[in-house]
Amino acid sequence: MLEELLAAWIARQRWFGGKGRPIDSLSIDSDVVIEAGDPSLRHLIVSVWQEGSRERYQLPLGLRRELPDTLTHAFIGPYAADDGECVVYDAVHDHELTRWILESMAAGSGRAGVRFHHLPGVEIDTNQRSLVLGAEQSNTSLVFGEEYICKLFRRLVPGVNPELEIVTALAIRQAPHIAQPYGWIETDLDETPTTLAIMQEFLSNSTDGWDLALTSVRDLYNSLPGLPAAEAGGDFAAEAGRLGAATARVHHELREAFGTEVMEPHEIKRMAEDFRRQLGRAVGEVPELREHVPALELAYHRAEELTTEVRVQRVHGDYHLGQVMRTTTDWVVLDFEGEPGQPLAERRALSSPLRDVAGMLRSFDYAARHLLADHSEAARLEPMAEEWAKRNRAAFLEGYAEGGGVITPADTALLRAFELSKAVYEVVYEARNRPTWVSIPLAAFR
Template sequence: MSDVAPSLAGWMARQRWYATKGRTPSLRVIGSYEADLGDALALTLLIIDDGADKPVLYQVPLVSRSAPLPGGDAAFIGSADGRYLYDGPHDPAYAAELLRTMTDQARIDGADVVVEGTRIVDPGRVRRSRVLSGEQSNTSIIYDVEGGPVEHVIAKVFRVLHHGDNPDVTTQASLTRGGSTHIPSSFGSLRATWSDVGREGGTATGHLAFSQEFLPGLDDAWRVALGAAAAGTDFTAEAHDLGVAVAEIHATLAADLGTVAAGTDEVAGALASMRRRITTAAREVPEIAEHAAAIGAVYDAAEHLAWPDLQRIHGDLHLGQALLSERGWMLIDFEGEPLRPMPERSRADLPIRDIAGMLRSFDYVAGSLAHESEPVDASGWAHDARRAFVDGYIASSGFDVRASRALLDAFEIDKAVYEAIYESRNRPDWLGIPLAAVARLAARSAPAAD
């Protein structure tokens, strides 16, 4: 390891999943485990990078070979002592071993780390694998399989690790157990326990990877909706069906994982998170600061409303998280909002948060078309789609969303504030989209003066 450490640090700094761009990695291995691949050795390292402002824990799967990997130039990291080191997910032997470890529910006792596989359904035999290009925070391996329930499987390898359950794993596993037809079926996961002197008990635990059905060649709802809005095509039937799908997802999660009454502490915790976000947004986006008092009044009023029960939800729902398939709408990516801490993403929450996220996404369709070189006014299209989505949700769930309009507005404002932070950091030209929503919703939902 010491011989290849310089190569590894430089290679990590160039990867899209490396979280601290522009910094020189300062690496410290805190755990590792091995797998004999026959003519190669898989070595998965848990590495802390102390070069960031706050240390970041990475999972770095490597494959060491005595001869070059055919076609592996793009995944080559370095060489030492006659061995060739490659990025694990790009090596077919590692990819097959990863899926086998989950399917066989294997346990591996490594150096300061214990790894355990969990199987939900046997995915079948691997024929070939490849890495999905374009991802940033994780690495996904696509498998062609045979002898199982589907033809294609995807395994997501988490590069940045956190203590606690990853909701992308646990939520989709719950939906698979519950028989949901609105998600790709889950097959298994890989979980690790490693040393962490900063935690009570001296250990941390979290997910390393998970596998599920892969649905190739499908258009996500954002692209479908954007095309419809640009052409002025009615989208209300699709939006209604999407509302039904989201409601059915919520019902399955509530049945499998249970619900929690929204007591005083739960309400206070949710509103505290919203208020913290306002503080951040007001500091970064002056236009948000102009509405801070009105937003605060909306949140104060929400504190005294009747809140429905809390449960596991999607957590970051928008049109890009839905795929249109022959089986209808499929929801994907249950990791929750990236800016939220991992433990917070797995907490029981209001289904209204998901509804608010999708409503904001319809507004974004109209907002994005307004930014085209030849602007399109799709505000009426977005209004109709929003209404149809809520109608579908109500029809399936029996929950009268419109009777909770004030609470829904509070959560939609929170989502728009989140968007304003994102746009100010990444796409300043689009900042007007969430700002318009904040102004409209804050004015509509502001408590009437005495």
């Protein structure tokens, strides 16, 4: 049975969210033939049941009589189709089949409820050949030539994906600092239009912000002992300042596109209580946090003492150096979908822009200390890491102010609470996944 093949295969995929737990059952909710013949393409939506809970996934499947050597890594298993024996495989790796994305999107067509759209005035070159990017964790990204990148959402949640909502709204405003959207794919789940994929501009001549930051840190660690970060060959502060300014402009565009509301003092108190509950659970899992509880409690108390309203708006929601790209001209912000593991309503909820600022400040700390985790000279390099982080955090905040971002003296208490709450989350994450890295977020509490 196809269901049995898929259940065995899906459990091994990087983007599968239920790894480590047995699959009770897998059922096919939707099976649409996009392209018939040999090879043929079928678009499946499956339900995976584990421990009484259900998650839905999107599976583009290819079927061939014989699988060429170039596609053996995508092999799922043999299958007895209606017209004879064939091989089933993950179709995202087959450039002969992925052309349907470009062709259908260019035509604005659809099949049996799978609908393809392109933005008004956009012309799509259907001759580009696809290649799967290997670094994705929760999604699958296809690059078409040097023109487009199509993010295929594997785990499906009913509703419009926040990234599609945000980038299309900002593109209409001709906002800078975003990758231009070209089109999207959708279907209906639970009678709700649901985003299956988004296609945007591929930034081929650009560099990931995390990689740039790590290069700067390596240059500093390899410099003469005692050399200030400002004098090291790869000083990052100017770029951190530009990134701060770009972040402020993106926040401005989000306010203009979606409007703002206010968070009342009693809502801030409720948020601080949420932070405390998170801390309580974290201490139970990571006892090393216990000694820092008084400092964290003080930070949360200072935030809940705020008596003024706090402006809230649409934000990025998962902001760090890995979500920004440096092009030849400026910084571009990517991945506006928020935390993929959170409910859609929470990812679309309004929040303080300080949440994004705090996320980036934590990312500078991570970049500074990332290379120390297994370094034989970590003790000697720790002061250099501290200096690099402080210098670039300050440059980012200065750039944020120059770009129009506002952080008042009263805001600093809220910013600190956001940052420490993020660090508590990081401690738990590292304890579960990379125990030798726990020291990185623990340094935030010093």
